[in-house]
Amino acid sequence: MPTPKTFQRKGKTSPRRQSPKTITPTHVLAVDPRDSARLGGIRQSNTNIERQTQLILHSLGLRFRTKNRSLPGSPDLANHQERWAIFVHGCYWHSHQGCPRATIPKRNRDFWLAKFEANRARDARALRSLRRCGYRAVVVWECQLHSAPERVRKRLARLLLEQRIRVSDEVSTDLH
Numbered sequence: 444m445p446t447p448k449t450f451q452r453k454g455k456t457s458p459r460r461q462s463p464k465t466i467t468p469t470h471v472l473a474v475d476p477r478d479s480a481r482l483g484g485i486r487q488s489n490t491n492i493e494r495q496t497q498l499i500l501h502s503l504g505l506r507f508r509t510k511n512r513s514l515p516g517s518p519d520l521a522n523h524q525e526r527w528a529i530f531v532h533g534c535y536w537h538s539h540q541g542c543p544r545a546t547i548p549k550r551n552r553d554f555w556l557a558k559f560e561a562n563r564a565r566d567a568r569a570l571r572s573l574r575r576c577g578y579r580a581v582v583v584w585e586c587q588l589h590s591a592p593e594r595v596r597k598r599l600a601r602l603l604l605e606q607r608i609r610v611s612d613e614v615s616t617d618l619h
Contacts, residue, residue, distance in 0.1 A: 492531050493519050495592065496520065497509075500520065500599065506522060507520045507521060507522045508523070511528065514528060515568075515569050515572030515576065516566070516570070516572065518530050526577055526579065527578060527579040527580070527603050529599075530566070530570075530582045531585075532566070532584055536562065538559035538560075538562060538563055539585075539586065542584070542586050544585065545559075566582075581602055581603075583595055583599070
């Protein structure tokens, strides 16, 4: 193994850590630099599907926050006052069951199967935690936004505006 490169940080020289990506201590992944660069360039936030979902919510007159690190699972969009949260999932990274976009790479197949399974388990935990906190949590899938954005709009309106109407009815009856 070649010696690790060094880098400068605030006047100190220290060896750069080069730990190979592993599933188990005995299995080292085969990493193609082109694949690594391609996957590293994929946005993690403010993606096209997130922006499309934001436009739908704005068209419904709903307001939300995008930086929600304080909530379980860090939902992509949330309204703390009305207690709803939306996860906008890419079909590939979140392994959307039955979707043709949710492919599994041929290289390092065991690694990817384990990674996608862990992603699904983490997503399910986040939804459960949010619901236990009293939030309505919704998942919007990439393929749904591409194939039927109007259906997504109707679904979000039904799920998010329905609660708003019930709350405003309760407030108006309390005032009389």
